[in-house]
Amino acid sequence: MKKLINKVDDVLNESLSGFAAAHADLVSLSLEPKFVTRAGGKPKGKVALVSGGGSGHEPLHAGFVGKGMLDAACPGEIFTSPTPDQILAAAQALVPEAGVLFIVKNYSGDVMNFEMAGEMMAGDHATVLTNDDVAVEDSLYTQGRRGVAATILVEKIVGAAAEQGAGLAACKALGIRVNAASGTMGVALTSCTVPAAGKPSFDLPDNEMEMGVGIHGEPGRRRVKTMDANAIAGEMIEAIAASIGPKSGDDVILLVNGMGGTPAMELYLVYEAARRLCEQRGLNVARSLVGNYCTSLDMAGCSITLTRCDPEMLNLYDAPVHTAALRW
């Protein structure tokens, strides 16, 4: 294992401390228990958005804490759900006046722990589950589809609505709508390596790739010989379209997301392939996002997400955001 780390046990604390110090104008960090909140203090009179999940997917979720997106993020250990106390502490630190919306990727541990935190907390709360990964039904760590990169679009769009004063029920309904309008599929060219394991999570020969891979290296649809970018994008867009059924003329957000070990040059090339395929289907790529947003440690590969958007969703997507990983 080759990584820029010190002791394996210190990776998360040291990385979070660096993140919080580099973005001290944006976020505050608690280490015991671990959560990240906005530096500006408690949200006043707005729904508080709280997300979280296992670490190793950076910038997800702490990189999206800030004005226009999340109020808090709870990073679990690497590829491990955050604990109920951790989530509860984050929610309590916000002293939410208008309720808490949990945005949770659909993994059994995450779902259970956010649910337990909700039961322990006082005050209104609701949950949006994301399950945008169209690759497989049921998987290593979850029943039903996995929540992956579209979680960022849910956090962005609902974050803007909350900032503009939408109530808890409206935020929840909007989150469900964005998730339902979204589909994602990923591909791995290499495995990721969990520091504590010290070796790749799965074996992938030099001439093969995992199509439909999960963000923890879970198996996808099929192990295939490596394909070119056009063929990869073609299979992904086909699978996503089969799930979300976009119609000619629809506005879509196209997100090409790096898994952590793939450089921008390749991501933009995949974006170009995906954009052409969208245009061939008559889709209007109304907004684009290309970069490392929902990663899988050092895995080489990418995912493609499409979200069908109505004008309200696009307006909320365009609303100002000021976080470490997204800013406009």
Place this chain on the structure above:
Amino acid sequence: MKKLINKVDDVLNESLSGFAAAHADLVSLSLEPKFVTRAGGKPKGKVALVSGGGSGHEPLHAGFVGKGMLDAACPGEIFTSPTPDQILAAAQALVPEAGVLFIVKNYSGDVMNFEMAGEMMAGDHATVLTNDDVAVEDSLYTQGRRGVAATILVEKIVGAAAEQGAGLAACKALGIRVNAASGTMGVALTSCTVPAAGKPSFDLPDNEMEMGVGIHGEPGRRRVKTMDANAIAGEMIEAIAASIGPKSGDDVILLVNGMGGTPAMELYLVYEAARRLCEQRGLNVARSLVGNYCTSLDMAGCSITLTRCDPEMLNLYDAPVHTAALRW
């Protein structure tokens, strides 16, 4: 070689086309010859900043075209200098009223080709050479020190001055000042792989790393057994400090830059180590930047840059910027 590409010969055109389409609000792309300009058209009454160099270092330089930074970028083939005509065409497209400042990383081919373009063009022009890499004197592709990640800080700070109306001579003097106040050192955990070569540029055993590596995989100071992040940051900060001689109490910008294949979790961990080392030296880390800015294709590794700043430089660093890769 595992990459998200189609034909090797099409990598650059397809990637640039994707970049330009994803950021159509910010940039315009010419493919014959290749250059990227601001979407808003020609700079009016300001010094035009033009940079460029071999591709494979994305987002450098096209990702820094936009308000507050560059007016144009000229991407050469992968790890290959842009041609004089390409640079000339970019400069002419700008119809510069207040002169052109070329910002050039110190590689012999780049220096020569920018010089030739300057000789061919009408109108005032000047050049700032960056040579911030403290690892080695002379190298595979250049005489004297290499220009690496501090080029971004030169582009940002001089870009702000140009936007505020500084003249050509003042922009040049400022660029020289930022470069002289900056030092960078890099480390490679893995080699990069040039698509046309199809295999790693150099061999690096599983338990070794290249300390002081160049951004094309050029040899550094020494090949050593892998070290932990604290030791790596320690050696780098030591080498940088020996070059730029910061004094206790100095304000510095600390840039931890990923080489393309290293995830954010590790970069923030290295940042944390570097920040502590700066504080131990009494340096005030006034601004921080952590991410993939000056990459080396898919190389795993990072570089650390320190720039000693006076208040004018910090003010210019803080000035608004609106590019694909930097925005505030």
